Amino acid sequence: xxxxxxxxxxxxxxxxxxxxxxxxxxxxxxxxxxxxxxxxxxxxxxxxxxxxxxxxxxxxxxxxxxxxxxxxxxxxxxxxxxxxxxxxxxxxxxxxxxxxxxxxxxxxxxxxxxxxxxxxxxxxxxxxxxxxxxxxxxxxxxxxxxxxxxxxxxxxxxxxxxxxxxxxxxxxxxx
Amino acid sequence: xxxxxxxxxxxxxxxxxxxxxxxxxxxxxxxxxxxxxxxxxxxxxxxxxxxxxxxxxxxxxxxxxxxxxxxxxxxxxxxxxxxxxxxxxxxxxxxxxxxxxxxxxxxxxxxxxxxxxxxxxxxxxxxxxxxxxxxxxxxxxxxxxxxxxxxxxxxxxxxxxxxxxxxxxxxxxxx
Amino acid sequence: xxxxxxxxxxxxxxxxxxxxxxxxxxxxxxxxxxxxxxxxxxxxxxxxxxxxxxxxxxxxxxxxxxxxxxxxxxxxxxxxxxxxxxxxxxxxxxxxxxxxxxxxxxxxxxxxxxxxxxxxxxxxxxxxxxxxxxxxxxxxxxxxxxxxxxxxxxxxxxxxxxxxxxxxxxxxxxx
Amino acid sequence: xxxxxxxxxxxxxxxxxxxxxxxxxxxxxxxxxxxxxxxxxxxxxxxxxxxxxxxxxxxxxxxxxxxxxxxxxxxxxxxxxxxxxxxxxxxxxxxxxxxxxxxxxxxxxxxxxxxxxxxxxxxxxxxxxxxxxxxxxxxxxxxxxxxxxxxxxxxxxxxxxxxxxxxxxxxxxxx
DNA sequence: AATGAATGAGGGTTCATTCAT
DNA sequence: AATGAATGAACCCTCATTCAT
Numbered sequence: 001x002x003x004x005x006x007x008x009x010x011x012x013x014x015x016x017x018x019x020x021x022x023x024x025x026x027x028x029x030x031x032x033x034x035x036x037x038x039x040x041x042x043x044x045x046x047x048x049x050x051x052x053x054x055x056x057x058x059x060x061x062x063x064x065x066x067x068x069x070x071x072x073x074x075x076x077x078x079x080x081x082x083x084x085x086x087x088x089x090x091x092x093x094x095x096x097x098x099x100x101x102x103x104x105x106x107x108x109x110x111x112x113x114x115x116x117x118x119x120x121x122x123x124x125x126x127x128x129x130x131x132x133x134x135x136x137x138x139x140x141x142x143x144x145x146x147x148x149x150x151x152x153x154x155x156x157x158x159x160x161x162x163x164x165x166x167x168x169x170x171x172x173x174x175x
Numbered sequence: 176x177x178x179x180x181x182x183x184x185x186x187x188x189x190x191x192x193x194x195x196x197x198x199x200x201x202x203x204x205x206x207x208x209x210x211x212x213x214x215x216x217x218x219x220x221x222x223x224x225x226x227x228x229x230x231x232x233x234x235x236x237x238x239x240x241x242x243x244x245x246x247x248x249x250x251x252x253x254x255x256x257x258x259x260x261x262x263x264x265x266x267x268x269x270x271x272x273x274x275x276x277x278x279x280x281x282x283x284x285x286x287x288x289x290x291x292x293x294x295x296x297x298x299x300x301x302x303x304x305x306x307x308x309x310x311x312x313x314x315x316x317x318x319x320x321x322x323x324x325x326x327x328x329x330x331x332x333x334x335x336x337x338x339x340x341x342x343x344x345x346x347x348x349x350x
Numbered sequence: 351x352x353x354x355x356x357x358x359x360x361x362x363x364x365x366x367x368x369x370x371x372x373x374x375x376x377x378x379x380x381x382x383x384x385x386x387x388x389x390x391x392x393x394x395x396x397x398x399x400x401x402x403x404x405x406x407x408x409x410x411x412x413x414x415x416x417x418x419x420x421x422x423x424x425x426x427x428x429x430x431x432x433x434x435x436x437x438x439x440x441x442x443x444x445x446x447x448x449x450x451x452x453x454x455x456x457x458x459x460x461x462x463x464x465x466x467x468x469x470x471x472x473x474x475x476x477x478x479x480x481x482x483x484x485x486x487x488x489x490x491x492x493x494x495x496x497x498x499x500x501x502x503x504x505x506x507x508x509x510x511x512x513x514x515x516x517x518x519x520x521x522x523x524x525x
Numbered sequence: 526x527x528x529x530x531x532x533x534x535x536x537x538x539x540x541x542x543x544x545x546x547x548x549x550x551x552x553x554x555x556x557x558x559x560x561x562x563x564x565x566x567x568x569x570x571x572x573x574x575x576x577x578x579x580x581x582x583x584x585x586x587x588x589x590x591x592x593x594x595x596x597x598x599x600x601x602x603x604x605x606x607x608x609x610x611x612x613x614x615x616x617x618x619x620x621x622x623x624x625x626x627x628x629x630x631x632x633x634x635x636x637x638x639x640x641x642x643x644x645x646x647x648x649x650x651x652x653x654x655x656x657x658x659x660x661x662x663x664x665x666x667x668x669x670x671x672x673x674x675x676x677x678x679x680x681x682x683x684x685x686x687x688x689x690x691x692x693x694x695x696x697x698x699x700x
Numbered sequence: 701a702a703t704g705a706a707t708g709a710g711g712g713t714t715c716a717t718t719c720a721t
Numbered sequence: 722a723a724t725g726a727a728t729g730a731a732c733c734c735t736c737a738t739t740c741a742t
Binding site: 214 | 707708
């Protein structure tokens with residue numbers, strides 16, 4: 001992985017996740033990456049290949065982000081950490097999270113496999129907390145996560161911490 | 176409004192809401208509408224004008240869809256009807272709902288004005304039901320609605336009625 | 351000749367002579383003439399037909415403008431009146447004059463027949479005034495007229511009367 | 526400057542100056558230049574950029590053409606060389622000269638700055654020759670030059686040398 | 701006579717991609 | 722590995738023109 005390759009991936013991640021895959025031209029990526037347009041194709045075959053590379057990276061990155069959640073024993077912590085996801089501190093994971101969301105809408109790309117560990121961790125947590133329908137609770141929470149992500153992308157979520165607190169209370173968790 | 180004009184709007188609504196605004200070319204719209212491409216521009220000036228026309232129609236349509244919710248006295252009914260929204264029976268309203276969602280992601284287009292009546296009706300309902308934070312409950316529900324809409328678009332929501340039932344129970348509403 | 355026909359011709363004359371034949375679309379003409387676009391084609395077959403009609407009118411109009419010059423006995427007056435041509439008072443003749451000039455450049459349309467009377471009148475005048483090469487003087491003057499017309503069109507002739515006076519002096523004519 | 530870039534400029538110069546800017550499509554330029562249409566936009570951004578590039582070149586070229594006139598000491602030579610301008614031997618300068626003329630009519634593009642050196646040289650020459658109104662003489666000559674250029678473009682000037690001789694005589698210059 | 705809907709060809713321009721260097 | 726020239730298809734849009742009313 002050369003420096004330029006990384007530059008391309010970074011530029012593409014930023015642009016794809018902010019403006020969308022279709023709305024981002026390869027020339028724009030090249031310009032933002034300070035790289036010749038041809039190089040993109042040398043390294044990633046075509047635009048879709050670039051996206052795939054990004055997705056592969058994204059999956060790896062997010063998997064590691066999920067690790068602390070999956071390994072968490074305290075069910076309340078599992079939920080709290082999950083709710084923190086879209087606000088994730090690390091710039092890079094944040095970018096992948098947004099990218100995956102954008103793709104879900106733009107390309108109907110939905111990676112079940114990736115989310116499965118999180119899914120299972122949540123279901124386990126809800127079971128431990130003796131919720132009546134752990135699977136449905138999980139489904140609901142993950143789906144709410146999408147809603148939050150969209151609000152963040154649109155910059156219409158202007159009461160973050162308050163809203164997070166509210167959700168926590170819903171699950172009888174105090175911070 | 177001529178027949179062909181309607182054909183154009185219908186084709187555009189379908190394509191924009193299914194495949195996205197950017198991914199849909201005007202020539203594709205024309206083909207689907209069985210119309211010459213030039214006609215689109217005669218009637219709607221440009222591609223964006225076509226989108227605007229669609230949005231205008233969509234807003235009017237959705238406003239009328241909101242009427243029964245806004246006029247509803249029973250707060251539980253308000254919530255139930257709101258949860259029904261993304262599954263709306265009328266094909267046409269369904270299309271606009273999906274379009275607005277797609278645009279929210281693709282173009283960061285978010286029409287607060289349109290949603291305000293629904294927002295207020297929900298807040299009033301949650302107040303009547305003595306929820307502690309009606310505004311936050313509303314925010315959460317509307318945001319969940321987005322999540323549901325996305326699932327529907329991606330055809331990954333395969334337990335509709337069960338999930339809806341689950342949400343209702345969350346609000347202590349029995350069907 | 352209906353009112354609308356006249357409106358079309360007027361709009362076309364104005365636009366063709368100001369912005370050029372190519373740069374003027376039939377739709378623009380229709381709009382300026384407050385007329386449906388189709389009507390242009392009903393009356394003039396096609397865009398070129400509209401131009402031809404205009405040219406026909408223009409020739410007639412300019413012929414009548416030439417009459418006082420051709421009939422003028424005093425050779426100095428012939429020259430003076432000729433020099434007045436591009437500044438012609440009547441709006442309408444002015445328009446045709448500009449149109450013909452524009453076409454000469456844009457379409458290489460050059461109507462020798464039209465100019466012949468003026469040509470002959472000038473040659474006769476220069477002969478009377480005992481110029482050595484009346485034909486060449488005529489050629490020069492007519493060609494200078496083109497230069498003046500261009501200056502007027504470009505609004506770069508800002509010393510009209512002074513310059514006209516200067517030309518008159520060249521021919522030993524005092525005003 | 527690649528070969529193809531030059532081919533594009535050459536084709537554009539030829540077509541713009543012969544048929545006009547508006548009447549020349551970029552696809553026509555591409556065809557004449559034996560080049561893909563897209564390449565025009567890669568190198569010159571857009572059609573207007575192509576024109577600008579041509580103008581820039583043209584100005585440089587014509588400036589060098591003016592040099593021998595400006596440096597000329599003998600006032601009669603200054604005038605003679607000026608009159609030679611539209612008949613300029615070098616193909617390339619001839620093209621630019623015609624282009625600038627066409628643009629003056631089509632786009633009202635008139636570059637005063639470019640002509641200033643010639644203007645001043647002529648005024649100085651007329652002063653040396655003790656003409657009464659050197660500025661007006663200059664204005665007249667330059668304007669006549671436009672008339673001549675138009676005749677050349679329309680191929681209606683069929684007594685070139687005779688006419689040039691005639692003009693020289695007007696300025697009491699013998700060849 | 702007059703309108704305005706409708707068309708199809710062509711306009712300028714952008715795009716993903718390939719190729720020579 | 723990297724560039725930047727070059728391509729051709731597709732894009733949005735305008736044009737002159739026709740047709741039904």
